[in-house]
Every structure is written in structure tokens, then in C-alpha cells.
Amino acid sequence: MTDLPLLSNARSERVRSVAALGRRAARDKQGRFLVEGPQAVRELLGYAVHAAEALYVTDPAASRHTEIVSTALGAGVPVHGCTEQVLAAMADTDHPQGMVAVARRVDVPLQEALDAVGERGYAVVLTHVRDPGNAGTVLRGADAFGASAVLVSAASVDVFNPKVVRSTAGSVFHLPVAVGTPVPELLHACRDRGIRLLAADGSGATALPDADLGGPHAWVMGNEAWGLEPEVLELCDDVVAIPIRRAESLNLAMAATVCLHESARGR
Incomplete structure (x- = not known):
């Protein structure tokens, strides 16, 4: 690491600028976000290296993760050595595991995300949806089970919130994510593309095993506290309930x- 530029002043302008990305206002203004920890950084470099702007790493972490540092340098991503104090000042989490990257936003326009769904996606x-952990876990599940895209409405949590990014475990870099469209406009855009809208709601008359999943479709998920609003349910093609044996809800x-x-x- 001796050949890497070293940051040692936790109060420097560069460090303050990176640390500011923990706040939504700064992320929106800069169009950038934090990527914390080796796993997430590895996925950034593997799937969205074009968005990577800089990597900050402590000497112990660089020694443990030489392949990440080499990949970043090989891709032309600036790599900066830093002290533990500097990294702690930059990171949102108390345990960033010695590594933080700065990346440009990787969301896509809504129409591009809908294109990805195609005829069978x-x-x-x-x-x-307001909870960062929920949003990130949904993104991770969508990636794991082969979803074509994730569409996040306006008034939802910022998907580039550091807590969301950590919860995705790198999946935010694997599939198209569209953000910021008001709910009615978002649902109408899906319908215009022939995508069936399936509201996931405990009031549904259709049980999940009986739902029609043959063509392009989208699962519509509601707010953690109040679920799906009546006007949203009316815009959906079906309301589907998950059969539950004992627990009150999921x-x-x-x-x-x-x-x-x-x-x-079903695929």
C-alpha cells in the first residue's frame, strides 16, 4: 500500500465530501452514493465498474483483499489508502471492514426497466416503502429469484441510502432499478406494456398457488404500516394472498x- 496516496486527515475536504453521502440531500446533489465493505465493492467492480469513482481502503483491508484493489486499479478507478480514523469518518456504518467506495447512481429510466421485463419476465x-432494510432485502430477493427489474415509487426510501445498499448485498448492481415515479403513473406504465399487476395483500381472494403467473407480471407491494391503498388495489389485475398457517402476517x-x-x- 506504500505506493498508494494516503489520506490521514479525517477533517479534510475530501473526507467531508465522502461522508456527506450518508445524507440524502448530498446524494441527490452529487448523484453519488456510498458502497461499504468488500462484498458490495466487489459487486460494484464486477457489475457496474463504469459507475465506480473512487475506492478508499485501509492497509489491513488492502492486504486481505488484494484482488479488489487490483481490479479497481486495472479498471482505472482511483484507489486511496487511508487510516482507520479517516475510513470511520467517511463510512455510514460502524464496521465498514476497511473499505468504502464512491459510485455514481446506477438507477435506470422507468421505460428501460420495463423493457427488461419483456414478454416473459x-x-x-x-x-x-419506507424501511431501508425492507427495501434492500426485497432487492436482494428479486435478484436471487430472477426478477427482471425493481420499480420503486416516489415517496419511498432512497435506494442509495447506505442502509439499503448494505441490505442488498450487492444486488443493487445486478438488475435494473427504476426510482421516483408516482404510484399511479408507475402502475399505468406497467399496464401499458401488458404487464399484469398482482397486488400482494392478505385480503386477496386469489391464493398465491392459484395466481396466474404465466405472462409478464409485477408484484405490487405496499407500505409497511398501511399496506396497499384502495385506489392502488383497483388498478391491479388481481389481489393475491399468501396462505399462512399460524402467524398473523408476514x-x-x-x-x-x-x-x-x-x-x-413457475418459470
């Missing part, structure tokens, strides 16, 4: 994962 729509991330697994099984 499936997606998940998050409406007014949380948002669990319900989305079960629905996406069913879509994958």
Missing part, C-alpha cells in the same frame, strides 16, 4: 420473497 413494485420483505419465489418456480 417479472418485476416487483415497491409503493411507499412482513414486507418476507412476503415479497415468497411471491418472487413462486414466480421463479
Whole structure:
């Protein structure tokens, strides 16, 4: 690491600029976000290296993860050595594992995400989802079960919130994610593309095993506290309930994962 430029002043302008990305206002202004920890950085470099702007790494972490440092340098991504104090000042988490990257936003326009669904794909729509852990886990589940895209409505949590990015475990770099469209406009755009809208709701008359998953479809998931609003349910083609034996309900991330697994099984 002696050949890498070393940052040692935790109060420097560069460090403050990186640390500011923990706040949404700074992310929106800069169009950048934090990627913390070796796993997420590895996925950034493997799937979205064009978005990587800089890598900050401590000497112990560089020694443990030489392949990550080599990949970044080989791709022309600036790599900066830093002290533990500097890294702690930059990171959102208390345990960034010696590595933080800065990346440009990787979301795509809504129409590009819908193109990815095509004639046989499936997606998940998050409406007014506010919890970072839930949003990140849904993204991870969508990636795991082969979803074509994730569509995140306006008034939902920022998918580039550091907590969301950590919860995705790198999946945010694997599939198209569209953000910021108001719910009615988002649902109408899906319908215009021939994508069936399946509301996941405990009030549904259709049980999940009986749902029509043959063509392009999107699972519509509601807010953690109040679920799906009546006007959203009216815009959906079907309301689907997950059969539950004993528990009162499933949380948002669990319900989305079960629905996406069913879509994958149907393929």
C-alpha cells in the first residue's frame, strides 16, 4: 500500500465530501452514493465498474483483499489508502471492514426497466416503502429469484441510502432499478406494456398457488404500516394472498420473497 496516496486527515475536504453521502440531500446533489465493505465493492467492480469513482481502503483491508484493489486499479478507478480514523469518518456504518467506495447512481429510466421485463419476465413494485432494510432485502430477493427489474415509487426510501445498499448485498448492481415515479403513473406504465399487476395483500381472494403467473407480471407491494391503498388495489389485475398457517402476517420483505419465489418456480 506504500505506493498508494494516503489520506490521514479525517477533517479534510475530501473526507467531508465522502461522508456527506450518508445524507440524502448530498446524494441527490452529487448523484453519488456510498458502497461499504468488500462484498458490495466487489459487486460494484464486477457489475457496474463504469459507475465506480473512487475506492478508499485501509492497509489491513488492502492486504486481505488484494484482488479488489487490483481490479479497481486495472479498471482505472482511483484507489486511496487511508487510516482507520479517516475510513470511520467517511463510512455510514460502524464496521465498514476497511473499505468504502464512491459510485455514481446506477438507477435506470422507468421505460428501460420495463423493457427488461419483456414478454416473459417479472418485476416487483415497491409503493411507499419506507424501511431501508425492507427495501434492500426485497432487492436482494428479486435478484436471487430472477426478477427482471425493481420499480420503486416516489415517496419511498432512497435506494442509495447506505442502509439499503448494505441490505442488498450487492444486488443493487445486478438488475435494473427504476426510482421516483408516482404510484399511479408507475402502475399505468406497467399496464401499458401488458404487464399484469398482482397486488400482494392478505385480503386477496386469489391464493398465491392459484395466481396466474404465466405472462409478464409485477408484484405490487405496499407500505409497511398501511399496506396497499384502495385506489392502488383497483388498478391491479388481481389481489393475491399468501396462505399462512399460524402467524398473523408476514412482513414486507418476507412476503415479497415468497411471491418472487413462486414466480421463479413457475418459470
